[in-house]
Amino acid sequence: MKTRNIILSISFLLLFPIISKAQQKYEREYRIKSEIIPQSAKEFVDSIGSDSKIKWYKEISFNDVTIEAKFKHHNKKFSVEFDTLGSLQDVEFIIDKREITPIVYKQIEHKLDSLYQKWKFQKIQIHYRGHPRDITTSINQNKRCESIKVYYEIVLKGKSSGSAQLYEITFSEQGEIQDILQIIQDKADHLEY
Amino acid sequence: MNISIKLLLVFIIFINSKNIFAQTQTRAGFIPSINYNHKIDKVWEVNFKFESRHFVFDNTTSQSDDFEYRYSLSDVSALVGRKVGLNSKVVLGILTRIEPDALSYRTIQQFIFQTKINNFRVAHRIATDQTFSSNESTEFRLRYRLSAEIPLSGLKVDAKEFYFKFNTEALNGIQDNEYDLELRVVPNIGFVINEQHKIELGLDNRFVSFIDNQTRFTSWVTINWFL
Numbered sequence: 001m002k003t004r005n006i007i008l009s010i011s012f013l014l015l016f017p018i019i020s021k022a023q024q025k026y027e028r029e030y031r032i033k034s035e036i037i038p039q040s041a042k043e044f045v046d047s048i049g050s051d052s053k054i055k056w057y058k059e060i061s062f063n064d065v066t067i068e069a070k071f072k073h074h075n076k077k078f079s080v081e082f083d084t085l086g087s088l089q090d091v092e093f094i095i096d097k098r099e100i101t102p103i104v105y106k107q108i109e110h111k112l113d114s115l116y117q118k119w120k121f122q123k124i125q126i127h128y129r130g131h132p133r134d135i136t137t138s139i140n141q142n143k144r145c146e147s148i149k150v151y152y153e154i155v156l157k158g159k160s161s162g163s164a165q166l167y168e169i170t171f172s173e174q175g176e177i178q179d180i181l182q183i184i185q186d187k188a189d190h191l192e193y
Numbered sequence: 194m195n196i197s198i199k200l201l202l203v204f205i206i207f208i209n210s211k212n213i214f215a216q217t218q219t220r221a222g223f224i225p226s227i228n229y230n231h232k233i234d235k236v237w238e239v240n241f242k243f244e245s246r247h248f249v250f251d252n253t254t255s256q257s258d259d260f261e262y263r264y265s266l267s268d269v270s271a272l273v274g275r276k277v278g279l280n281s282k283v284v285l286g287i288l289t290r291i292e293p294d295a296l297s298y299r300t301i302q303q304f305i306f307q308t309k310i311n312n313f314r315v316a317h318r319i320a321t322d323q324t325f326s327s328n329e330s331t332e333f334r335l336r337y338r339l340s341a342e343i344p345l346s347g348l349k350v351d352a353k354e355f356y357f358k359f360n361t362e363a364l365n366g367i368q369d370n371e372y373d374l375e376l377r378v379v380p381n382i383g384f385v386i387n388e389q390h391k392i393e394l395g396l397d398n399r400f401v402s403f404i405d406n407q408t409r410f411t412s413w414v415t416i417n418w419f420l
Contacts, residue, residue, distance in 0.1 A: 192307075
């Protein structure tokens with residue numbers, strides 16, 4: 001830690017005078033050590049079971065601070081969100097479009113066709129909210145408990161008029177649109193020019 | 194991979210590049226640059242860049258002292274980019290090279306597209322350029338550059354965070370019917386000051402005349418300011 005600080009300080013010694021005190025709205029995440037994670041959060045992740053190293057992050061948004069665990073379970077990428085005290089907020093994991101019930105998938109397709117001239121999935125996540133025990137049971141037995149709320153969070157490339165944009169659309173379990181967000185992509189001038 | 198290991202890797206690259214100094218014709222110096230990018234609307238953008246080169250070491254000449262400051266040149270470029278896909282754009286532009294005793298012009302055509310590998314943002318640039326000057330034949334180049342950005346904290350690079358950027362580029366050139374290959378390897382450490390400003394410190398290693406017998410190595414310390 002100390003070495004890292006020294007290296008970074010030396011590297012930027014000449015440049016730091018212009019690094020500003022600008023205060024801006026932000027949403028960011030930090031990697032955090034598992035030692036500081038509330039026991040209840042660790043226990044919940046253990047109840048699902050991880051096939052990979054569990055990476056913990058602290059996420060700070062406008063009005064919320066949460067803890068997030070990212071890991072793999074049965075080759076699926078999981079993301080589990082807790083509040084800072086370790087109470088479960090939701091569980092998300094990436095699925096294939098074939099894992100959506102055919103009737104619901106048709107409904108989603110129909111809605112997207114009406115919104116965009118062209119669209120293409122980038123990522124589909126299933127999103128569980130409910131009692132931790134019911135969520136664990138649903139995941140481990142691969143059969144959803146009726147008590148939990150299910151959403152599909154879909155990131156897609158959509159073209160309506162003009163250029164293509166990236167969107168995050170949340171669908172209900174029945175395939176009804178709950179929310180549409182346009183994803184603003186980060187600037188990449190330092191990679192391109 | 195934690196931040197200490199990432200930084201260690203960066204510095205191994207820096208240190209290794211130093212060893213080459215003793216083995217070949219070598220020049221070293223520094224290049225400060227200012228890179229201004231402006232979005233006109235959803236699809237169009239312009240980019241202006243100014244950079245200048247300064248030598249502090251040169252063992253390719255017969256002068257007794259290899260360590261001597263020498264101003265080399267300045268480049269001014271203006272590019273216009275048009276988004277052609279969600280993550281791709283076509284860029285056209287012109288560069289003017291100002292040397293103490295010469296002036297040359299370069300026309301530039303680029304196709305850039307971005308991909309993502311886990312948390313790494315990767316940009317690919319395929320470019321052609323033509324350099325015109327009054328005292329040399331026109332030089333034609335075809336080049337490919339790969340740039341990868343690796344966040345040093347968290348999943349993506351946010352304001353007031355450091356990142357590691359790695360560029361590597363292969364340049365094929367033809368001038369007077371002679372083909373040449375140049376390779377560039379450029380590790381950088383960057384810092385996002387805020388949404389508008391980034392600053393980078395890097396080492397731009399260039400292997401010129403790669404397939405010629407007389408390979409020349411040039412290493413530049415680069416300081417880039419993106420705004």
